[in-house]
Amino acid sequence: MTDTNPTSGSASSPSLENLLHETRSFPPSEEFAAQANAKADLYEKASADRLGFWAEQARELVTWNKPFTETLDWSGAPVARWFADGTLNAAYNAVDRHVEAGHGDRVAIHFEGEPGDTRTVTYADLQQEVSRAANALTALGVRTGDRVVIYLPMLVESVVAMLACARIGAPHSVVFGGFSADALRSRIADAEATLVVTADGGYRRGAPSALKPAVDEALAPKEGAPATSVQKVLVVRRTEQDVDWVEGRDVWWHEALEAADPVHEPVAVEAEHPLFILYTSGTTGKPKGILHTTGGYITQAAYTHKNVFDLKPETDVYWCTADVGWVTGHSYVVYGPLVNGATQVLYEGTPDTPHRGRWWELIEKYKVSILYTAPTAIRTCMKWGDDIPGGFDLSSLRVLGSVGEPINPEAWMWYRRVIGGDKTPIVDTWWQTETGAIMISPLPGVTATKPGSAQVAIPGIAATVVDDEAKPVPDGGGGYLVLSEPWPSMLRGIWGDLERYKDTYWSRFDGLYFAGDGAKKDEDGDIWLLGRVDDVMNVSGHRLSTTEIESALVSNEIVAEAAVVGAADETTGQAVVAFVILRGSHANRASTAEGAAEVQKELRDHVGKEIGPIAKPKKILVVPELPKTRSGKIMRRLLRDVAEDRAVGDATTLADSSVMDLITAGLAAPT
Ligand code: WT7
Numbered sequence: 001m002t003d004t005n006p007t008s009g010s011a012s013s014p015s016l017e018n019l020l021h022e023t024r025s026f027p028p029s030e031e032f033a034a035q036a037n038a039k040a041d042l043y044e045k046a047s048a049d050r051l052g053f054w055a056e057q058a059r060e061l062v063t064w065n066k067p068f069t070e071t072l073d074w075s076g077a078p079v080a081r082w083f084a085d086g087t088l089n090a091a092y093n094a095v096d097r098h099v100e101a102g103h104g105d106r107v108a109i110h111f112e113g114e115p116g117d118t119r120t121v122t123y124a125d126l127q128q129e130v131s132r133a134a135n136a137l138t139a140l141g142v143r144t145g146d147r148v149v150i151y152l153p154m155l156v157e158s159v160v161a162m163l164a165c166a167r168i169g170a171p172h173s174v175v176f177g178g179f180s181a182d183a184l185r186s187r188i189a190d191a192e193a194t195l196v197v198t199a200d201g202g203y204r205r206g207a208p209s210a211l212k213p214a215v216d217e218a219l220a221p222k223e224g225a226p227a228t229s230v231q232k233v234l235v236v237r238r239t240e241q242d243v244d245w246v247e248g249r250d251v252w253w254h255e256a257l258e259a260a261d262p263v264h265e266p267v268a269v270e271a272e273h274p275l276f277i278l279y280t281s282g283t284t285g286k287p288k289g290i291l292h293t294t295g296g297y298i299t300q301a302a303y304t305h306k307n308v309f310d311l312k313p314e315t316d317v318y319w320c321t322a323d324v325g326w327v328t329g330h331s332y333v334v335y336g337p338l339v340n341g342a343t344q345v346l347y348e349g350t351p352d353t354p355h356r357g358r359w360w361e362l363i364e365k366y367k368v369s370i371l372y373t374a375p376t377a378i379r380t381c382m383k384w385g386d387d388i389p390g391g392f393d394l395s396s397l398r399v400l401g402s403v404g405e406p407i408n409p410e411a412w413m414w415y416r417r418v419i420g421g422d423k424t425p426i427v428d429t430w431w432q433t434e435t436g437a438i439m440i441s442p443l444p445g446v447t448a449t450k451p452g453s454a455q456v457a458i459p460g461i462a463a464t465v466v467d468d469e470a471k472p473v474p475d476g477g478g479g480y481l482v483l484s485e486p487w488p489s490m491l492r493g494i495w496g497d498l499e500r501y502k503d504t505y506w507s508r509f510d511g512l513y514f515a516g517d518g519a520k521k522d523e524d525g526d527i528w529l530l531g532r533v534d535d536v537m538n539v540s541g542h543r544l545s546t547t548e549i550e551s552a553l554v555s556n557e558i559v560a561e562a563a564v565v566g567a568a569d570e571t572t573g574q575a576v577v578a579f580v581i582l583r584g585s586h587a588n589r590a591s592t593a594e595g596a597a598e599v600q601k602e603l604r605d606h607v608g609k610e611i612g613p614i615a616k617p618k619k620i621l622v623v624p625e626l627p628k629t630r631s632g633k634i635m636r637r638l639l640r641d642v643a644e645d646r647a648v649g650d651a652t653t654l655a656d657s658s659v660m661d662l663i664t665a666g667l668a669a670p671t
Pocket of ligand 1: 280327328402403404405406407428429430431432433434454515516517529530531532538541542543
């Protein structure tokens with residue numbers, strides 16, 4: 001870890017100064033409070049008997065095949081077991097039981113493709129399709145416990161594929177479609193997946209964008225890489241692009257489903273049976289396979305979805321704009337909403353295709369009442385101007401949510417005023433891939449919200465801010481965000497690497513889960529998140545590792561050394577800025593503007609190929625040296641100063657204190 005000073009103001013975060021001056025507060029209206037699912041007594045109930053409270057949620061919100069008798073087993077800490085002697089099926093909970101309860105005709109998904117094609121999927125339709133897909137997977141040899149990688153655009157089939165896996169107890173690992181073939185290969189290998197579900201392509205910014213070629217490349221034999229464990233590839237036809245076909249391996253999704261029986265008995269699994277693995281970036285070059293299990297995860301996903309968004313399944317139309325490739329898509333597109341029997345919108349494309357009002361048009365069209373999105377999207381829409389959302393009827397909205405990074409008060413206020421008609425509560429929800437579900441958030445009918453603050457741990461969750469010595473800071477103080485009690489949807493480890501799990505989250509402070517975020521408590525004890533304190537960046541709400549991008553850069557033959565920082569960016573929160581030292585014979589290439597542009601392009605493309613387009617550095621600066629401490633650690637804090645055009649801070653711990661002058665002089669010189 002480098003800069004561990006949580007109050008130094010990480011690039012993406014609103015500065016401490018600004019936040020200290022933020023005093024606006026918006027209590028819920030009386031009408032909203034009166035009809036809310038969650039009232040103030042929820043906090044009291046949860047704190048009076050925390051485990052009893054969670055057991056009650058699990059019994060109320062989830063249907064069990066075999067009821068559990070034990071709530072939490074923490075004897076194997078830090079690996080928790082929740083509701084461990086119960087059995088259940090997540091897909092049954094998300095689909096079948098709603099049909100059995102007479103809600104088969106309720107719309108589960110209003111699908112809207114980017115080109116404007118639509119599809120309405122009821123819970124009864126979903127039951128048939130998920131059952132067919134489960135039978136198809138079984139026919140293709142997938143057994144309970146086998147891992148299935150899903151590499152798809154945002155389609156109904158993405159949801160169906162995930163639920164089909166859950167139905168047979170085969171953990172899914174969804175890989176975001178924006179990741180490269182190499183990234184896909186390493187995830188498939190780490191999970192030892194036996195089947196991949198993909199599509200010919202998806203629509204993005206008005207054009208078909210191919211996906212299958214990346215799967216073909218990821219599965220092709222590669223020197224030095226072990227042979228792939230994948231036996232079958234199921235291919236959804238979406239764009240009708242030409243695809244290469246491997247006989248005996250590749251199978252069309254529509255053909256497999258047509259041939260399959262629409263009836264399937266869900267497999268009851270133990271509560272601790274793995275539901276999914278989701279890879280996320282850590283502080284090292286190797287992505288971590290975050291492991292989530294079944295019972296605790298769906299309990300907390302459903303509980304938070306019901307209480308934080310105030311979901312009324314009979315009347316609300318809910319829309320979470322996240323891709324299923326991220327944890328937000330897992331918990332708040334698939335499991336939370338469907339377990340709660342919600343009606344939701346699923347949109348394939350980008351917010352500005354074919355025009356910048358597309359999102360608002362969809363809200364008007366489907367009368368969306370709950371919208372959950374990310375600060376980066378809010379800031380982008382804010383930049384496009386008020387008149388764009390102003391041209392649509394957004395009066396159906398009653399709750400707005402934010403997730404993924406700290407939301408600056410200005411964007412929060414814009415969201416409330418322009419999108420929320422100055423009346424909707426905003427829930428700023430803090431959580432992580434690792435936490436599985438929302439942990440810190442206002443409750444919309446209870447909390448007087450403050451622009452820019454996630455505020456309070458939800459009922460049942462214990463979060464606090466501690467100093468370097470693990471002591472809770474007083475109100476007004478800053479430090480590190482920690483979670484002090486196990487929670488139902490917590491990760492159960494890192495796939496195949498228990499030691500790394502202990503090391504990463506449990507070694508910094510004894511007995512406390514270290515989230516990696518800096519935070520402060522205001523005078524009311526409310527929590528304000530200040531951004532990451534480790535080598536993890538947050539670009540447009542996507543988590544990227546500085547180390548991972550650095551290794552991608554140095555794997556290019558022209559690079560000798562690289563250092564990557566997340567620099568503050570008005571729209572994306574942070575942007576990737578790379579400092580590179582070129583190898584001997586290439587060192588001069590950047591001495592002309594043309595040469596520098598060429599090097600930039602070459603390296604950006606290289607990172608795109610190694611990790612994916614989302615990781616491409618916004619800026620690449622060629623430098624003669626990198627600032628290092630005597631022990632050889634790169635001082636990213638100083639590079640961040642350069643990247644953000646600030647005076648360079650205290651450089652006295654550098655091995656060679658003239659290095660920063662060398663760097664800044666070189667950058668100032670005309671190239
Ligand atoms: C990191 C987790 C949770 C789903 C999306 C991201 C940052 C997340 C907030 C928020 C301030 C936030 C944290 C966290 N983060 N939500 N409301 N306020 N920061 O999941 O990729 O696992 O990233 O996102 O830094 O540690 P993720």
